[in-house]
Amino acid sequence: MSVDGIGVERVFIGAGCNRIVNNVSWGACDLVAFGAENGVAIFCPKAAQILTTLPGHKASVNCTHWIPSSKLRSKVQL
Numbered sequence: 001m002s003v004d005g006i007g008v009e010r011v012f013i014g015a016g017c018n019r020i021v022n023n024v025s026w027g028a029c030d031l032v033a034f035g036a037e038n039g040v041a042i043f044c045p046k047a048a049q050i051l052t053t054l055p056g057h058k059a060s061v062n063c064t065h066w067i068p069s070s071k072l073r074s075k076v077q078l
Contacts, residue, residue: 013041013049013050013051013052013053014050015034015036015037015039015041015050015053016036016037017034017035017036017041018034018035018036018037018060018061018062020035020060020062020063022062022063022064022065023035023061023062023063023064024064025064025065025066026066027066028066028068028069029066030044030045030046031043031044031045031051032044032045033064033065033066034064035060035061035062035063035064036053036061037060037061038055038056038057038058038059038060038061039053039054039055039056039057039061040053040054040057040061040064041053041054042054
């Protein structure tokens with residue numbers, strides 16, 4: 001990526017997990033989602049890195065949960 005002719009490269013994403021019991025969810029996709037202040041971080045254990053963060057919550061994220069794809073498909077087919 002280039003900004004005003006200067007190359008920009010993301011080399012690190014950091015996030016701390018909120019101190020709530022149900023705040024971490026391991027998905028069938030082998031990714032981990034966890035609340036990080038007022039956003040959600042997506043972590044890849046195989047790469048040992050945070051892939052992205054999903055900001056936008058107005059308050060601290062207290063719970064994360066992956067929706068199983070079978071449930072998602074049944075909702076879409078209705």
